[in-house]
Amino acid sequence: MEIINKYPPKEEKMIGRRPKFTLEYMNMVAEKVVEDGMTFRVAAKTFDVSQGSITKWVKNFKKGHVPVNSRNDGISKDTQVYNLEEKVKGLTTEIGSLYLENQLLKKALSHLQSKRKETSSVIT
Numbered sequence: 001m002e003i004i005n006k007y008p009p010k011e012e013k014m015i016g017r018r019p020k021f022t023l024e025y026m027n028m029v030a031e032k033v034v035e036d037g038m039t040f041r042v043a044a045k046t047f048d049v050s051q052g053s054i055t056k057w058v059k060n061f062k063k064g065h066v067p068v069n070s071r072n073d074g075i076s077k078d079t080q081v082y083n084l085e086e087k088v089k090g091l092t093t094e095i096g097s098l099y100l101e102n103q104l105l106k107k108a109l110s111h112l113q114s115k116r117k118e119t120s121s122v123i124t
Contacts (some may be wrong), residue, residue, distance in 0.1 A: 010079075021049075029054060030061035 032038045044051045112115050
């Protein structure tokens with residue numbers, strides 16, 4: 001017998017504030033500096049980021065170290081499973097309603113076509 005919990009488990013809160021930039025953005029800026037030869041000062045002005053941040057991103061990029069920046073890193077497995085199950089339930093409901101709507105439209109179309117056949121007359 002499966003026990004259904006109505007309430008999701010509490011998420012573990014991350015310590016500190018959330019980063020302003022995504023990992024893709026950080027890596028893109030670091031790649032411009034490392035591979036394209038852009039200076040830290042020019043990159044800081046171009047991307048409107050401090051030189052210290054760019055220095056840190058470039059160090060991490062060169063080491064191949066990916067900083068923990070994802071919101072899902074602080075969420076427990078139980079919470080992730082619950083969120084995914086809720087998403088599946090919502091999508092299943094949406095698929096069902098779209099299927100019913102599709103069936104209704106098919107019936108309306110066939111009804112409309114049968115009415116057209118009845119009212120059409122051939123003049124010879």
